[in-house]
Amino acid sequence: MKIFSAAQIREADAFTIAHEPISSSGLMERAAGKCAAWLEDHYSPVHPVYIFCGKGNNGGDGLVIARLLLDHGYTVRTGILQYSPKASADQELKLQALQEHYSSTVYDIGDISDFPALPANAIIIDAIFGTGMSRPIEGWTAGIIHLINDQRQKHVIISVDMPSGLMADESNRHTAVVQAHYTLSFEFYKLAFLLRENAPYAGEVHILPIGLHPDYITQTPARYHLSDREIMRTIYRPRDPFAHKGTYGHALLIAGSYGKMGAAILSARACLRAGAGLLSCHVPQCGYDIMQISEPCAMCITDEDPRYNTHFHQDITNTNYKAIGIGPGLDTQPGTAKSFEHLLSGWQRPMVIDADALNLISVYPFLLARIPAGSILTPHPKEFERLFGPSANDTARLDLLSKQAVSLQIYIILKGRYTAIACPDGAVYFNNTGNPGMATGGSGDVLTGILTGLLSQDYSPKAAVLLGVWLHGYAGDLAAAHLSQEAMTATDIISWLGKAFQEGI
Numbered sequence: 001m002k003i004f005s006a007a008q009i010r011e012a013d014a015f016t017i018a019h020e021p022i023s024s025s026g027l028m029e030r031a032a033g034k035c036a037a038w039l040e041d042h043y044s045p046v047h048p049v050y051i052f053c054g055k056g057n058n059g060g061d062g063l064v065i066a067r068l069l070l071d072h073g074y075t076v077r078t079g080i081l082q083y084s085p086k087a088s089a090d091q092e093l094k095l096q097a098l099q100e101h102y103s104s105t106v107y108d109i110g111d112i113s114d115f116p117a118l119p120a121n122a123i124i125i126d127a128i129f130g131t132g133m134s135r136p137i138e139g140w141t142a143g144i145i146h147l148i149n150d151q152r153q154k155h156v157i158i159s160v161d162m163p164s165g166l167m168a169d170e171s172n173r174h175t176a177v178v179q180a181h182y183t184l185s186f187e188f189y190k191l192a193f194l195l196r197e198n199a200p201y202a203g204e205v206h207i208l209p210i211g212l213h214p215d216y217i218t219q220t221p222a223r224y225h226l227s228d229r230e231i232m233r234t235i236y237r238p239r240d241p242f243a244h245k246g247t248y249g250h251a252l253l254i255a256g257s258y259g260k261m262g263a264a265i266l267s268a269r270a271c272l273r274a275g276a277g278l279l280s281c282h283v284p285q286c287g288y289d290i291m292q293i294s295e296p297c298a299m300c301i302t303d304e305d306p307r308y309n310t311h312f313h314q315d316i317t318n319t320n321y322k323a324i325g326i327g328p329g330l331d332t333q334p335g336t337a338k339s340f341e342h343l344l345s346g347w348q349r350p351m352v353i354d355a356d357a358l359n360l361i362s363v364y365p366f367l368l369a370r371i372p373a374g375s376i377l378t379p380h381p382k383e384f385e386r387l388f389g390p391s392a393n394d395t396a397r398l399d400l401l402s403k404q405a406v407s408l409q410i411y412i413i414l415k416g417r418y419t420a421i422a423c424p425d426g427a428v429y430f431n432n433t434g435n436p437g438m439a440t441g442g443s444g445d446v447l448t449g450i451l452t453g454l455l456s457q458d459y460s461p462k463a464a465v466l467l468g469v470w471l472h473g474y475a476g477d478l479a480a481a482h483l484s485q486e487a488m489t490a491t492d493i494i495s496w497l498g499k500a501f502q503e504g505i
């Protein structure tokens with residue numbers, strides 16, 4: 001799914017009106033109708049509804065919602081914030097339509113003293129500002145937003161399209177922003193919903209399709225995308241009935257050190273469960289028995305070093321590996337750094353680089369330029385900062401992420417709630433599977449294994465990152481649904497990977 005900017009959404013709106021027999025007022029009826037239907041599905045008329053409307057089209061939506069709910073027997077009070085003498089044409093039209101039958105339910109808000117006393121069970125609808133937010137909210141209008149937020153413990157707050165005060169395309173820098181429980185957003189995710197800094201505002205986001213013109217959507221390029229099942233269906237390739245183990249590649253995993261063999265085991269298991277044909281794991285001597293006993297399906301190469309991997313570069317001279325994954329539990333010994341440097345000089349195909357291998361690059365930044373094109377880096381935010389330096393805010397970090405992926409011609413997976421996958425062509429995909437149950441040691445090692453397993457099966461690096469991150473989160477969601485977010489561990493993500501293949505694509 002494409003993520004459009006506020007300006008593009010306005011264009012989509014105008015394109016739809018120009019190419020379909022629908023007016024802007026009609027589109028507003030459709031959009032607000034979707035919101036009213038959602039509200040009626042979730043809340044009965046025992047809940048009095050308090051709608052706060054602005055003077056733009058977001059306010060217009062609120063006025064239509066008011067009329068539709070009143071038509072269906074709800075008790076509604078609609079306050080119009082008079083922060084400006086002028087209103088949009090459609091807002092005026094919808095105000096007239098509401099006043100025609102229900103004028104006694106509408107009142108003006110010109111100061112915080114006009115904020116109503118809310119009865120128990122009341123629902124707050126925020127239709128003050130939407131994608132037209134152009135500057136910080138000030139004065140008493142900001143005061144009304146704070147008063148709305150003060151009700152958060154007692155009343156459900158539902159924002160129409162956007163939480164008022166939030167800019168659609170960037171990190172929030174302002175103080176007056178509605179903190180909604182739910183946001184009913186039209187047609188598209190907004191970039192703002194996916195940024196960590198904006199976590200307090202949108203609540204649970206529901207995307208309501210309003211029939212914006214499909215030609216605009218397909219023809220207009222977008223920099224940001226949201227991964228979805230449709231994308232996965234175009235990527236996933238069922239196994240060839242005549243396949244043999246050679247068909248799906250021989251993967252090499254370089255992982256583990258004394259005290260951190262668990263990371264290597266998790267990656268190895270995930271790599272196999274992601275479908276690799278063969279897997280060899282390069283481990284230090286102390287890890288040989290551990291790996292052989294824990295994962296009988298993996299072959300094992302032991303390092304000359306008893307505790308660390310320091311001679312793995314020699315492996316690539318012998319065998320024709322299809323994919324290499326390096327990093328989980330690797331440690332950052334000088335010998336490991338040297339071997340990594342040799343490996344990067346000799347290996348030209350895409351590889352997966354994670355954890356301590358990323359930390360080694362942070363310490364020896366000249367290695368960055370040696371990463372083979374098409375490789376996949378999987379930093380969490382701290383590792384990203386060590387690699388590429390700090391950023392002023394989430395939007396700036398997103399720009400830096402994309403810039404680095406383009407200039408190094410690699411894929412960078414910045415892990416988090418909405419993992420951001422930056423591609424060498426400048427596109428960024430956000431992933432929406434996964435949950436806080438995955439915030440537990442080893443989850444990232446599992447991802448590295450999955451990605452290595454997909455690469456070894458000849459998925460292109462782009463296909464591997466999109467599918468791998470999606471399946472990893474999907475398996476995490478299945479694990480959480482069966483075990484709880486608290487009790488699930490990284491091992492459970494691997495256990496549910498099979499179901500994720502079956503149900504998540």
Ligand SMILES: NC(=O)C1=CN([C@@H]2O[C@H](COP(=O)(O)OP(=O)(O)OC[C@H]3O[C@@H](n4cnc5c(N)ncnc54)[C@H](OP(=O)(O)O)[C@@H]3O)[C@@H](O)[C@H]2O)[C@@H](O)CC1
Binds near residue numbers: 009060
């Ligand atoms: N996209 C779609 O497909 C559809 C979209 N629809 C709806 O339209 C919404 C967008 O409407 P919109 O463009 O009229 O903008 P909106 O957010 O209502 O506010 C603009 C007004 O606020 C003002 N203003 C701005 N910032 C301010 C501030 N800080 N403090 C004070 N004033 C401020 C601004 O003034 P100006 O900047 O011009 O001075 C202007 O008057 C969208 O979110 C969705 O709900 C649906 O109806 C139909 C389908």
Ligand SMILES: Nc1ncnc2c1ncn2[C@@H]1O[C@H](COP(=O)(O)OP(=O)(O)O)[C@@H](O)[C@H]1O
Binds near residue numbers: 380433441444
């Ligand atoms: N709140 C969350 N929502 C979704 N995914 C999460 C969440 N917390 C963690 N994850 C996922 O779990 C993984 C954690 O990776 P990482 O921090 O490298 O863990 P580790 O180093 O312990 O293996 C990432 O893929 C991340 O996207």
Ligand SMILES: [K+]
Binds near residue numbers: 129130159162
């Ligand atoms: K709003």
